[in-house]
Amino acid sequence: MRRTFSNIWQLSVKELWSLWRDPVMLLLIVFSFTVMVYTAASAIPDTLNNAPIAIVDEDDSPLSQRIAAAFYPPQFTQPERIGVAEMDAGLDAGRYTFVLHMPSNLQRDVLAGRPAEVQLNVDATRMDQAFSGSAYVEQIVSEEAEAFVQRHRTDAALPVELVLRARFNPALDKTWFSSLLQIIDNITMLAIILTGAALIREREHGTIEHLLVMPVTPTQIMLAKVLAMGMVVLVAAALSLQFVVRGLLEVPIEGSVWLFLTGAALSLFANTALGIYLATVARSMPQFGLLLMLVLLPLVLLSGGATPRESMPTVVQHLMLAAPTTHLVQLGEGVLYRGAGLDVVWVQLLALLLIGSVLFALSLQRFRRMLSQMG
Incomplete structure (x- = not known):
């Protein structure tokens, strides 16, 4: 042995x-x-990181400003405020991956309960960021609009609130x-x-x-x-x-x-x-x-x-x-x-x-x- x-x-x-x-x-x-x-x-290619985004804010209301302020690093760069005429040119030049267009009377329609639309323009040539980032933007806009409505309309409070808690990897x-x-x-x-x-x-x-x-x-x-x-x-x-x-x-x-x-x-x-x-x-x-x-x-x-x-x-x-x-x-x-x-x-x-x-x-x-x- x-x-x-x-x-x-x-x-x-x-x-x-x-x-x-x-x-x-x-x-x-x-x-x-x-x-x-x-x-x-x-x-990691499918992780949204420092995605360039621009905001076209035609409403310039507390709601639109609240939505614009919700985009911050590390998922997005600091949002750049641009006009409608600069939107297509910025996407064509590759300066922005996302351009969020908020129309006028957005806050008035939301508080009145009328249908309100926000347009998201995406540079889909950046496929990974476009795929995952669109979901991020949609979620951020929905959450900010819902929180704003609940704050200004007491009858809009939902009986059930979903709270997400991620275990072992909270972020x-x-x-x-x-x-x-x-x-x-x-x-x-x-x-x-x-x-x-x-x-x-x-x-x-x-x-x-x-x-x-x-x-x-x-x-x-x-x-x-x-x-x-x-x-x-x-x-x-x-x-x-x-x-x-x-x-x-x-x-x-x-x-x-x-x-x-x-x-x-x-x-x-x-x-x-x-x-x-x-x-x-x-x-x-x-x-x-x-x-x-x-x-x-x-x-x-x-x-x-x-x-x-x-x-x-x-x-x-x-x-x-x-x-x-x-x-x-x-x-x-x-x-x-x-x-x-x-x-x-x-x-x-x-x-x-x-x-x-x-x-x-x-x-x-x-x-x-x-x-x-x-x-």
Whole structure:
């Protein structure tokens, strides 16, 4: 037993030295857990941020002024007051994404209970801002008009008032969600890439034959790759969570980081085994890259991070329960967002352990077959 642990340790050190002498892989790890996490959190295309808006106020009443004052950063820039003649020219030149036109007698018609229309002109070439911003503008105008009417007409008070309270992310800031989700995606991606590339590199350089004449077993070789690469990714993820997410992006973490890292370690156990399995199927690095695309896309897009699992077809939901990323996303959301403890996420931990054990057994069988063919 002591000899076994010694062999695994020595082989793990060899894997770490091989990774240290590969500057491209090191750069990929640093880039993934720094730049990719920051850009994924701060450059979200479907988030309305500093959208330029102009106001055409022909009513110039307290109601119209109240509506105009309701648009402020960070969703919108400071509204610019313009005339009707400047509206089309501003949209054509791209100076404004939205132009809100409030006609004369707006306040009089609203207080009298007569139909009143407000025109919103949108530059739809800025598709993301136009799509999400139109809903923002409509909601702001409706809320301000309703509040104004209730203040000046006592008979307009509604018997029921809807109050929205968002738990865990009160400001609905997508930076909180995207940064943590990017770390989970990077854990999956790098775990598969590092172990698969390490095995293919050894096979292409002929160093795998050197291991066959040494007193080591296929299980020890595979465990060393899983432990070494898994440890590197886990340390990088922990540093990114502490210094990029918590420090640079100032995203609050509700639950236990150690509990999340425990789940990440079990996910790494499964994904590194999957990387070795793909490396035994591929005959070269280009083939491994193609297989990687076929595997990573479903793992990332269907895991429940990019799209809620409840919005997917039932068949897809059941199929993706066999993927480790699905359970890591559920565990990460529960622990890091909601502060869940072990009594809540033990199901995900157990699922990750079972999936990892099955993938490790399949990969080990395939790895032994590959070594027997080479020997």
